[in-house]
Amino acid sequence: MTTVVEIANLSKHFTIRKEKSLKERVVNFGRSRAHKEDFWALRDIDVSIEAGTTVGLIGPNGSGKSTLLKMIGGILQPDTGSVSIRGRLAALLELGAGFHPDLTGRENVYLNASILGISREQTDKYFDAIVDFSGIEKFIDTQVKFYSSGMYVRLAFAVAVHVDPDILLVDEVLAVGDEPFQRKCLERIRQFQAEGRTIILVTHGLDQVDEFCDRAVVLENGRVVTDGTAREALRTLRADFEDARQEERSRQQAAPDARKELDAHFTGIALRSDSGAIGQPTLAQGEGLLVAMEIDSPVPVARPIIEIGIATPLGMSVYSTNTTLLGVEPGTLRPTSKFQVHLGGMRLGEGDYSIQVGLTLDDGTEVHRVPDAAQFSVTGPGTSAGFVGADAEFEVLS
Numbered sequence: 001m002t003t004v005v006e007i008a009n010l011s012k013h014f015t016i017r018k019e020k021s022l023k024e025r026v027v028n029f030g031r032s033r034a035h036k037e038d039f040w041a042l043r044d045i046d047v048s049i050e051a052g053t054t055v056g057l058i059g060p061n062g063s064g065k066s067t068l069l070k071m072i073g074g075i076l077q078p079d080t081g082s083v084s085i086r087g088r089l090a091a092l093l094e095l096g097a098g099f100h101p102d103l104t105g106r107e108n109v110y111l112n113a114s115i116l117g118i119s120r121e122q123t124d125k126y127f128d129a130i131v132d133f134s135g136i137e138k139f140i141d142t143q144v145k146f147y148s149s150g151m152y153v154r155l156a157f158a159v160a161v162h163v164d165p166d167i168l169l170v171d172e173v174l175a176v177g178d179e180p181f182q183r184k185c186l187e188r189i190r191q192f193q194a195e196g197r198t199i200i201l202v203t204h205g206l207d208q209v210d211e212f213c214d215r216a217v218v219l220e221n222g223r224v225v226t227d228g229t230a231r232e233a234l235r236t237l238r239a240d241f242e243d244a245r246q247e248e249r250s251r252q253q254a255a256p257d258a259r260k261e262l263d264a265h266f267t268g269i270a271l272r273s274d275s276g277a278i279g280q281p282t283l284a285q286g287e288g289l290l291v292a293m294e295i296d297s298p299v300p301v302a303r304p305i306i307e308i309g310i311a312t313p314l315g316m317s318v319y320s321t322n323t324t325l326l327g328v329e330p331g332t333l334r335p336t337s338k339f340q341v342h343l344g345g346m347r348l349g350e351g352d353y354s355i356q357v358g359l360t361l362d363d364g365t366e367v368h369r370v371p372d373a374a375q376f377s378v379t380g381p382g383t384s385a386g387f388v389g390a391d392a393e394f395e396v397l398s
């Protein structure tokens with residue numbers, strides 16, 4: 001396979017100026033109001049991207065995704081390492097990038113296309129298709145500084161996809177388009193995939209990653225923490241988000257007035273299918289599942305609410321219930337308490353699922369949540385897809 005983007009040992013640092021607090025200014029009397037701080041937005045990044053693949057760049061806010069995309073797009077220069085590109089690249093980076101505010105939409109189309117190496121004659125040929133795709137014909141002779149953010153993106157995306165790029169870079173900007181336009185963009189991205197073009201996508205829409213990307217790179221604090229299939233990457237990211245949430249909760253609990261009952265937590269989850277399979281059991285369609293849970297609590301907790309749910313590998317909930325909905329009173333939590341719930345009569349579609357559990361106090365305070373506590377699979381005759389099963393009987397009527 002041909003490598004079209006080769007990122008080697010790439011690092012980028014920024015210098016940020018911080019305003020000093022009043023106290024610091026008094027202490028450093030006479031010196032400047034600001035001090036400088038260096039920080040690495042990207043550190044030692046090595047990623048190769050093969051022709052024809054769609055790669056998602058994901059990670060928490062500030063992890064370096066847009067910086068990396070800008071470096072691939074050649075808008076930012078590396079401090080160490082290199083980025084090499086093979087082929088024509090079109091980029092849809094931050095809002096308005098590549099557009100001159102005082103020029104009209106029409107003038108910007110020509111300017112943008114010329115930056116991408118397209119001649120005036122070629123742009124003439126594409127012009128009507130670009131305007132038509134953008135859907136902003138009425139405003140094409142208006143200066144773009146009067147455009148809404150959605151109108152900007154419509155025009156920028158229309159240009160990017162009509163200049164015949166081999167590599168398309170798309171930052172989160174698509175999210176500002178309205179729903180019909182987003183759908184149109186995603187259809188075009190699919191068409192690009194079918195044509196064997198390479199796409200690099202920064203997104204917070206994790207379901208988009210699963211749907212569109214062959215591969216996902218997770219960035220955290222400027223470093224690559226996972227580079228693998230979309231599912232592997234999503235699992236890492238979700239687990240890290242949950243860790244961050246737990247850390248935040250521990251910090252709150254370290255406060256002197258922390259409530260001891262907030263230390264209660266799940267210590268074990270085990271599954272058993274009705275046919276006796278344990279661990280990560282595989283269930284036949286329609287088979288029931290027993291979920292056993294253990295909770296430790298340093299102090300007695302009265303009237304806890306225990307939640308249980310089933311989710312797809314992407315974290316989409318397909319079923320959930322709790323002891324209140326079930327009309328069950330779990331009693332008071334002791335140092336170690338054990339519970340079990342049998343989920344019978346399930347009609348899940350074939351595929352992989354995870355069990356989520358949660359513990360809440362009766363005043364609604366969430367105490368502990370485990371989003372991916374255990375996994376199981378459902379198998380069947382392979383005659384359907386999706387998250388529910390059905391006995392389909394197809395008849396030809398005429």
Ligand SMILES: Nc1ncnc2c1ncn2[C@@H]1O[C@H](COP(=O)(O)OP(=O)(O)OP(=O)(O)O)[C@@H](O)[C@H]1O
Pocket residue numbers: 014015016041059060061062063064065066067068
């Ligand atoms: N021009 C700049 N000068 C100084 N710091 C910058 C600059 N551009 C980005 N940063 C910083 O670099 C870090 C990474 O930013 P970046 O925009 O790449 O993150 P991101 O992962 O795209 O975040 P988000 O999900 O919030 O869009 C952030 O801390 C940001 O404040």
